[in-house]
Amino acid sequence: MSDIITVTLPDGSQKQTARGTTIADFVRESIGPGLAKAALFARVNGQDMDLARKLDEDVKLQIFTPKSPESLELIRHDAAHVVASAVQKLFPGTQVTIGPATEEGFYYDFFREKPFTPEDLEKIEAEANAELKRDMAFVRTEISMDEAVRLFEEKGEKFKVEIVKDIAAKGAKTLTLYTHGDWVDFCLGPHAPSTGKIGIIKILSSSGAYWRGDHRNPMLQRVYGTAFFDKKQLAEYLTRIEESKKRDHRKLGKELDLFHFHPYSPGSAFWTPKGTTLYTTLSNWMRQLTQNDGYVEIKTPLMFNKGLWETSGHWGKYKENMFLVLDSESGEHDFSLKPMNCPSHHLFYGFKKHSYRDLPLRYHTQDVLHRNEAAGSLGGLTRVRQFAQDDAHIYCTEAQITDEVRRFVKLLDHVYKAVGLTYAVKLSTRPEQRLGDDSLWDRAEGGLKAALESLGLEYELAPGDGAFYGPKIDFAVSDSIGRRWQLGTMQLDYLAPERFDLTYVGEDNAEHRPVVLHRAIFGSFERFTAILIEHFAGAFPAWLAPIQAVLVTVADRQNDYARKVRDSLRAKGYRVEFDERGMSMNAKIREAQLQKVPFTLVVGDNEVSGEGVSPRRYGGEDLKTMKVTDFEALLAKEAALP
RNA sequence: GCCGGUGUAGCUCAGCUGGUAGAGCAACUGAUUUGUAAUCAGUAGGUCGCGGGUUCAAAUCCCGCCGCCGGCCCCA
Numbered sequence: 001m002s003d004i005i006t007v008t009l010p011d012g013s014q015k016q017t018a019r020g021t022t023i024a025d026f027v028r029e030s031i032g033p034g035l036a037k038a039a040l041f042a043r044v045n046g047q048d049m050d051l052a053r054k055l056d057e058d059v060k061l062q063i064f065t066p067k068s069p070e071s072l073e074l075i076r077h078d079a080a081h082v083v084a085s086a087v088q089k090l091f092p093g094t095q096v097t098i099g100p101a102t103e104e105g106f107y108y109d110f111f112r113e114k115p116f117t118p119e120d121l122e123k124i125e126a127e128a129n130a131e132l133k134r135d136m137a138f139v140r141t142e143i144s145m146d147e148a149v150r151l152f153e154e155k156g157e158k159f160k161v162e163i164v165k166d167i168a169a170k171g172a173k174t175l176t177l178y179t180h181g182d183w184v185d186f187c188l189g190p191h192a193p194s195t196g197k198i199g200i201i202k203i204l205s206s207s208g209a210y211w212r213g214d215h216r217n218p219m220l221q222r223v224y225g226t227a228f229f230d231k232k233q234l235a236e237y238l239t240r241i242e243e244s245k246k247r248d249h250r251k252l253g254k255e256l257d258l259f260h261f262h263p264y265s266p267g268s269a270f271w272t273p274k275g276t277t278l279y280t281t282l283s284n285w286m287r288q289l290t291q292n293d294g295y296v297e298i299k300t301p302l303m304f305n306k307g308l309w310e311t312s313g314h315w316g317k318y319k320e321n322m323f324l325v326l327d328s329e330s331g332e333h334d335f336s337l338k339p340m341n342c343p344s345h346h347l348f349y350g351f352k353k354h355s356y357r358d359l360p361l362r363y364h365t366q367d368v369l370h371r372n373e374a375a376g377s378l379g380g381l382t383r384v385r386q387f388a389q390d391d392a393h394i395y396c397t398e399a400q401i402t403d404e405v406r407r408f409v410k411l412l413d414h415v416y417k418a419v420g421l422t423y424a425v426k427l428s429t430r431p432e433q434r435l436g437d438d439s440l441w442d443r444a445e446g447g448l449k450a451a452l453e454s455l456g457l458e459y460e461l462a463p464g465d466g467a468f469y470g471p472k473i474d475f476a477v478s479d480s481i482g483r484r485w486q487l488g489t490m491q492l493d494y495l496a497p498e499r500f501d502l503t504y505v506g507e508d509n510a511e512h513r514p515v516v517l518h519r520a521i522f523g524s525f526e527r528f529t530a531i532l533i534e535h536f537a538g539a540f541p542a543w544l545a546p547i548q549a550v551l552v553t554v555a556d557r558q559n560d561y562a563r564k565v566r567d568s569l570r571a572k573g574y575r576v577e578f579d580e581r582g583m584s585m586n587a588k589i590r591e592a593q594l595q596k597v598p599f600t601l602v603v604g605d606n607e608v609s610g611e612g613v614s615p616r617r618y619g620g621e622d623l624k625t626m627k628v629t630d631f632e633a634l635l636a637k638e639a640a641l642p
Numbered sequence: 643g644c645c646g647g648u649g650u651a652g653c654u655c656a657g658c659u660g661g662u663a664g665a666g667c668a669a670c671u672g673a674u675u676u677g678u679a680a681u682c683a684g685u686a687g688g689u690c691g692c693g694g695g696u697u698c699a700a701a702u703c704c705c706g707c708c709g710c711c712g713g714c715c716c717c718a
Contacts, residue, residue: 213714526718
C-alpha cells in the first residue's frame with residue numbers, strides 16, 4: 001500500500017499528499033495559507049469532518065469557509081456548545097440536554113429549577129461572547145460507551161446519560177466528544193477549529209420546552225439564540241426581524257381595521273367590513289375557480305350526533321379537539337360541532353346511489369368548522385378555534401387518482417402564482433397512530449407517489465407525518481420574506497369509503513368502492529388571509545383590496561361631483577369611498593396611503609370640468625389626470641379576479 | 643393544557659421606591675376651502691383585564707382567574 005494518496009478537489013484538480021496528513025495541513029501545504037486560515041470544516045467523500053481529521057485514502061475533498069452558506073449552520077451549532085458551557089459556568093447545577101442548530105440560529109435545552117430571566121440571558125450572551133474572544137480550540141476525541149456513561153454520571157448529567165444509553169442501545173460502540181476549554185459534550189460534529197471562528201452570538205429568547213417534546217416529561221428551559229460571522233450580518237438579521245414584525249397580520253389587522261378578537265370567544269375572529277371584504281373576495285374567487293374546474297358546492301350541518309364521529313373514527317382519535325354539545329333531552333354530550341367536513345360529505349355521498357359515470361364527483365364546501373385547540377396554542381388568525389377551509393372531497397376510482405392529483409396541482413399552482421407565493425411539495429406517509437391495515441396504506445401511499453412521479457414534481461418524503469386516515473401531499477408555500485407555511489394539502493383516503501360503506505355501480509353492474517381525496521388550497525380562509533396580509537404587508541392588489549379607491553376633493557365645492565363619481569364606480573361593482581371628513585386634502589391623501597388603498601383619486605375644479613379624476617397609486621406614483629371612463633378601464637383590468 | 647412574559651382612553655404609550663390617572667393620534671364641535679403624506683383652536687373620553695387580600699391609602703405589593711405575547715405539544 002502506497003504512502004501517497006490522491007485528493008480530488010471540487011474543480012476536478014488532483015493533488016498528492018502523504019497518507020495520514022491532517023486536512024488542515026493538507027490545505028495549508030497543497031492549496032494555500034489563505035484558505036487554510038479561513039477554512040472551517042471539510043466534506044470528505046460527502047461526509048462533513050473537522051479539519052483536524054487525517055486523510056487516510058484517496059478522497060474527494062471540499063473545504064468550507066465563512067463564505068459558504070453551509071458554514072452558518074456549523075457556527076450556530078458551535079455557538080450552542082459555547083452557550084451551554086457559558087450557562088454551566090454562570091449557573092452551576094444546571095444540567096445540559098441537547099442543542100441543535102435551527103434554520104435561523106440554534107437553541108439549547110437546560111434542566112434547572114428556575115427559568116432564565118431577561119437579565120440571565122444578558123449575562124449568558126456576555127459570557128458566551130467572552131468565550132469566543134478566548135478562541136478555544138474544539139478538540140475531538142472518541143471514548144467507549146461505558147466510559148461515556150461513567151463520564152456523564154460523574155458530572156451528574158442525567159439527561160446526557162439517558163441519551164448515551166439510547167445511542168448505545170442502537171449499537172454504537174464509541175462516542176465522539178468535543179471539548180472546548182474544560183467543557184465537554186458529545187456530538188457527531190463537525191465543529192470549527194476554534195470558538196474564535198464564530199464571530200458573534202446573540203441570545204434571542206427563552207421558553208419552556210418538554211424533554212423530548214412529551215408533556216409527561218420534565219419541563220426544560222430552552223434558550224434561543226443565533227450566531228453570525230460578524231456584527232454587520234447580525235444587524236441585518238435583526239433588521240429583518242423588525243421588518244417582519246411590522247408586517248405581522250395582528251398589527252396590520254389593527255392598523256388597517258380588518259378584524260378583532262374578544263376574550264369571550266378566544267380564537268374566533270370578528271371581521272370588520274374591510275376584513276369581511278377580504279374574506280368574501282377570497283371565498284368568491286375560490287368558488288369561481290372550483291366551479292370552473294368541475295366541482296359542485298354543497299352545505300352540510302355544523303353539528304352532528306356522535307354516531308357520525310364514531311363511524312368516522314373521530315370519536316376515538318379526535319374527541320379531545322371537538323366542542324361537545326350537551327343534548328338537553330338525553331343529558332349527554334351526544335352532539336359535537338364539526339371539526340372537519342369529510343364525514344358529512346360522506347353522508348351526503350350516501351344519499352344517492354352512484355354510477356361510475358358520476359365519478360369523479362367533486363364536492364366543494366366552505367362551511368364553518370370548530371376545533372378546541374389548546375388555549376396556549378392560539379394566536380392571531382393563524383391558529384384559531386373557528387375557521388373555514390376551502391375544502392373539497394373528490395370521490396373517484398383508483399384509476400382516476402393520478403388525473404385528479406394532476407388536476408388539483410394545476411389549480412393550486414394557479415392560485416399560488418396569482419398571489420405570488422412559491423411552494424415546495426412534501427409526501428407524508430403513515431403515522432404511528434392510524435386506522436386501517438398496512439396493505440391499505442401500501443396502496444394509498446403508492447397511489448400518491450405514482451401521481452407525483454407522473455407529474456415530474458420534485459418532492460420531499462416525510463415519513464410518519466400522514467393523517468390517521470391516510471397519506472397526504474402537503475404544499476408548503478414561501479412568502480415574500482421567506483417564511484414557510486403549510487397550506488395546500490391533498491390527502492388520499494381508502495378508509496372512509498369502507499367505514500361509510502360508500503359504493504358506486506361499475507360498468508360491470510357490480511358495486512365498487514370509490515376512493516376519497518381530501519384537498520384544500522388556501523388551507524383555511526383565516527390562515528390564508530393572515531399569510532396574504534403579511535405577504536403583501538397589507539398593500540393588497542386591487543382585486544383583493546377592501547377599498548380599491550378613495551376620492552379626495554381639493555375643496556368642498558367638488559363634493560357633489562365626487563359623490564357622483566363614487567356612486568357610478570360603485571354601480572359598476574367597485575369598492576370606492578369618498579373621504580368627506582373635515583380634514584385637509586393632504587391629510588386625507590396621507591390617510592389613504594397609510595391605509596394602503598391602491599388608488600387615491602384627487603378631484604379639483606379641473607377634474608370636475610373635464611369629467612376626470614387624478615389617480616395616485618399606493619406608494620406615491622401619480623398618474624396623469626384621466627377621464628373617469630379611462631380610470632374605470634384601468635380598474636377593470638386590475639380588479640378582475642385572477 | 644404546560645413554562646415564561648404581559649394587560650393603563652378606540653390606537654401607541656408615560657405613570658420612580660403605594661398618596662384615589664397623563665400625552666400624542668383618532669373621535670366630537672367650531673373656524674379654515676386648501677392641487678398630491680398630518681390646518682388651527684376647543685370639547686369629551688378611563689370600574690387602570692376581572693375577583694379577592696395586605697394597608698390609613700393600591701394602576702403600583704400579594705393570591706386566584708381570564709385574555710394576549712414568545713415557546714412546548716398539536717395543527718388548516
